[in-house]
Amino acid sequence: MFNDIGTLELITLVVLAVLVFGPEKLPKVIRDVSRTIRKIREFSESAKNDIRDELGPEYKDFEFQDLNPKTFIRKQLQNDDLGLNEIRDSLDLKKDIQQLADPNAVDVPSSSGPTTPPVPATPAIPPSTATATPAGPVGLEKKPEPAAERPPYDLDAT
Numbered sequence: 001m002f003n004d005i006g007t008l009e010l011i012t013l014v015v016l017a018v019l020v021f022g023p024e025k026l027p028k029v030i031r032d033v034s035r036t037i038r039k040i041r042e043f044s045e046s047a048k049n050d051i052r053d054e055l056g057p058e059y060k061d062f063e064f065q066d067l068n069p070k071t072f073i074r075k076q077l078q079n080d081d082l083g084l085n086e087i088r089d090s091l092d093l094k095k096d097i098q099q100l101a102d103p104n105a106v107d108v109p110s111s112s113g114p115t116t117p118p119v120p121a122t123p124a125i126p127p128s129t130a131t132a133t134p135a136g137p138v139g140l141e142k143k144p145e146p147a148a149e150r151p152p153y154d155l156d157a158t
Helices: 007-055 069-078 084-090 093-101
Strands: none
Touching: none
C-alpha cells in the first residue's frame, strides 16, 4: 500500500504527527488507527468470504482482483488459446525498422512463428536504359539525366 514512501517522507510524517497530536497523545492515536485498519480488513475479508459462499463451489477460486479490467485483459492476453502471441510477433515494429535501416541485413527467423521476408532495395536505373526525350527544336534538346540512387534511410531524421 505504501511501497513508494521513502525514508525522508516517513520522517516528515512522524514529525508532523508529533507536532499535530503531541508526544502524549501520539501512542493512543497510533493504537486507534491500527485498530481501525484491522477492523476494516476483517470486515472486507468477511464480506469476500460471504460472497464466495453465496456464489457456490464452482467459483471457489474466484479472485476479486479479476474484476479489475486491467487484470482481466492482462490475464486474457497471456493466455495463448487465441494465438495472440503469433499476432503480436507479426506486429513487431522493431524488426520492420531494422529492415528499413539496413535492407541488406539477414532476417533471422524467430522460433515463435512465421516472419516476413526482407524487402529488397530498389535498384537504381542505369543511365543507358533511361528513356530518351522526344525530339524538339534543334539545340533545345534535353539531355537525359542519370537516375540518382536513393539515399539511405536515416532513423534520426524522422
